Ligand code: NAD
């Protein structure tokens with residue numbers, strides 16, 4: 001059966017990797033990418049696949065009720081991979097309402113369009129919602145998040161993602177909408193907007209700007225290569241059980257300060273700068289409000305049920321990621337002009 005797969009947020013970081021993977025893997029499926037092209041969405045990231053016959057891009061805002069309904073009808077959508085979101089914690093602290101609008105109302109709007117257009121004929125349909133481990137809150141030194149961890153979000157971003165996850169489950173319980181959810185840890189790789197830690201640090205090293213570390217830098221994140229995430233999404237879209245949640249992680253925990261020092265060393269090496277040059281740019285700044293201490297994921301369910309495992313060799317994959325940013329300064333310059341500068345001066349006063 002041909003799938004008509006609606007990908008939301010396909011011009012963003014993870015979305016662009018998912019779109020590229022699916023158009024190449026499934027030439028007999030149609031991939032319809034909708035994206036509002038906010039500051040975080042960039043069609044430059046998809047130039048290599050834009051002419052493929054099984055790919056269509058439509059500029060659309062997921063909160064636009066009528067337009068979203070018309071897209072479901074026009075393209076006879078059978079599957080949804082929902083990635084579109086406001087995704088940056090610091091922005092959610094400055095402007096929480098736009099997170100509620102896109103992440104909560106936008107998700108409700110998509111669920112409702114699927115319910116209306118698919119009517120009660122849910123056979124061979126699937127609505128796959130991409131979420132984050134941040135909905136689970138913050139860990140101490142021990143333990144890991146899993147599918148049964150209670151929700152306890154702390155930032156407006158994670159609270160809006162938690163709300164959207166609840167709506168997805170409510171549509172499963174109430175209407176039987178065929179849904180599946182995954183909650184993933186921090187991704188790294190090419191095409192990530194340089195407001196997030198890794199590309200921000202690389203960009204500041206290149207331009208010799210201070211590298212801001214929130215607080216002491218002892219917060220811990222689990223880092224997953226974006227291509228491993230895209231492969232997990234592909235698998236869950238095809239084989240994930242309806243009504244289920246899957247946790248996805250890299251089994252790769254790093255303290256922020258240690259990761260930033262490693263990025264400094266690798267970037268200096270790639271730029272031919274003296275070892276230790278960039279470490280002097282590190283500056284400890286005021287901590288993020290409500291800063292979660294530690295995230296870690298137990299991905300056993302995904303490994304056992306769908307035979308998925310992260311393949312990354314960190315720090316080799318990190319080095320290749322840094323090299324991508326160094327090789328693609330046009331892309332970096334395009335996304336860091338204008339609006340980025342305004343956000344940067346607001347967030348790092
Ligand atoms: P991103 O910010 O890079 O991209 C988001 C995309 O959504 C952009 O292309 C943007 O233009 C689009 N968008 C925003 N508002 C929209 C709207 N109203 N209508 C249509 N499109 C809109 O985000 P990302 O890092 O690629 O994250 C994608 C998804 O994965 C998000 O749902 C996020 O919560 C989740 N996630 C991200 C990470 C991570 O480490 N980046 C980890 C786990 C989960």
Ligand code: TYD
Nearest residue numbers: 089186195196197198212213214219221256
């Ligand atoms: P980020 O990439 O924003 O992802 P998230 O907050 O979703 O985990 O940040 C990763 C970690 O790096 C987080 O603990 C906050 C920290 N951080 C800094 O110390 N300085 C920065 O300038 C940024 C953007 C993040």
